[in-house]
Amino acid sequence: VQLVESGGGSVQVGGSLRLSCAASGDIWATSCMGWFRQAPGKEREGVAFIGNDGSTTYADSVKGRFTISKDNAKNTLYLQMDSLKPEDTAIYYCAASDLRIEVVPTTPGWYNYWGQGTQVTVSS
Numbered sequence: 001v002q003l004v005e006s007g008g009g010s011v012q013v014g015g016s017l018r019l020s021c022a023a024s025g026d027i028w029a030t031s032c033m034g035w036f037r038q039a040p041g042k043e044r045e046g047v048a049f050i051g052n053d054g055s056t057t058y059a060d061s062v063k064g065r066f067t068i069s070k071d072n073a074k075n076t077l078y079l080q081m082d083s084l085k086p087e088d089t090a091i092y093y094c095a096a097s098d099l100r101i102e103v104v105p106t107t108p109g110w111y112n113y114w115g116q117g118t119q120v121t122v123s124s
Helices: none
Strands: 002-006 009-012 017-024 032-038 045-051 056-058 066-071 076-081 090-097 118-123
Touching: 002 090, 017 032, 017 090, 017 118, 032 066, 032 076, 045 066, 045 076, 056 066
Parallel strands: 009 118
Antiparallel strands: 002 017, 017 076, 032 045, 032 090, 045 056, 066 076, 090 118
């Protein structure tokens, strides 16, 4: 599975961005996908996740502001980010897992496919 993110950039506080993640390869083998982010000097953290059944999970810090979705026909994962804050500044990574687990995981170790990342910068 290959993942390529796009859509990052610079935006002012309160603005919006939509990230895209184009997937190719053995997409049928994946069980869930998600978005992670990593700010300088910090650990990679989970942001939003979606299972094959469409169920979604969000980090508390982004609930109500971010929306994860996917278009199966286009093999593309999205992250709509609204009401952006300076603390949302980070490199955002798309990830996929082909592990067969009942609950969609929210930590990086469960994901075995990663994109190269896209920078999101929110300025005040």
